[in-house]
Amino acid sequence: MCCEKNVSPGLCAQHLSMEPHKLSLINGATQVVILGAGFDPLGFELHQEFPSARFWEIDHPATQRHKVRALPKVGAEQFHFVAVDLNAGPLDKETLIKNSFDPTDRTFWIAEGLLMYLPPDIVSLLMSTSKTLSTSGSQFAFTFMEKQSDGRIRFDSQSKLVDWWLRRRGEPFLWGTTRSELVDLARPWRVTRCFDHNDLRELRSGLADAPIAKGEVICLAEI
Numbered sequence: 001m002c003c004e005k006n007v008s009p010g011l012c013a014q015h016l017s018m019e020p021h022k023l024s025l026i027n028g029a030t031q032v033v034i035l036g037a038g039f040d041p042l043g044f045e046l047h048q049e050f051p052s053a054r055f056w057e058i059d060h061p062a063t064q065r066h067k068v069r070a071l072p073k074v075g076a077e078q079f080h081f082v083a084v085d086l087n088a089g090p091l092d093k094e095t096l097i098k099n100s101f102d103p104t105d106r107t108f109w110i111a112e113g114l115l116m117y118l119p120p121d122i123v124s125l126l127m128s129t130s131k132t133l134s135t136s137g138s139q140f141a142f143t144f145m146e147k148q149s150d151g152r153i154r155f156d157s158q159s160k161l162v163d164w165w166l167r168r169r170g171e172p173f174l175w176g177t178t179r180s181e182l183v184d185l186a187r188p189w190r191v192t193r194c195f196d197h198n199d200l201r202e203l204r205s206g207l208a209d210a211p212i213a214k215g216e217v218i219c220l221a222e223i
């Protein structure tokens, strides 16, 4: 994804999803969990705008340690870093709770540019575990790779060079789905809306001339 020359919906999602994030916070979500946050500043931007909400960034230890080292101090009461390898097992409820997470508070979950790197059983497990940590009215915004008609999981315009690069870096896409399969896979979350490259173009007139990578879709779901 990093080497795509087009604008990736995942990257657009960071801007687009600011709107649902804000809406959700306004509508009563007081907790925001960003899974696979990487070096994206989204959490900090939201933290500045909603200083009373509480944030958790969950990421692979190998990625997160660089971010934690590079960051200016953020309020430790409100912003928590939790290092977890999601492939190693289900998201541990106790670890989150130990870090001040309250499953009875309404939560907004975000996973942008993450799920395609996890095997299908881990994606399913993440959906069910996050549900057990979420009270009614919680929401989940995530991106997924839409499976191509030949079953391949890649950007529509992805060159052989990008295929090779992702394999070489050990970052091949492991999971993708169709929109109809997604409804079952996301359960117990209820899919409310998907945005693809065409929706993004309509929603963001500023992208009118920019090429948008086709294949990664943003999904909003709720409990």
Ligand SMILES: C[S@@+](CC[C@H](N)C(=O)[O-])C[C@H]1O[C@@H](n2cnc3c(N)ncnc32)[C@H](O)[C@@H]1O
Residues within 6 Å of the ligand: 001, 010, 011, 014, 035, 036, 037, 038, 039, 040, 058, 059, 060, 061, 063, 064, 084, 085, 086, 087, 088, 111, 112, 113, 114, 117
């Ligand atoms: C392509 S980056 C996306 C970063 C950010 N969300 C964005 O949209 O710019 C993928 C992220 O997924 C995380 N990730 C990949 N596999 C993971 C795993 N097994 N456990 C936890 N995080 C993982 C990486 O550490 C990285 O932060």
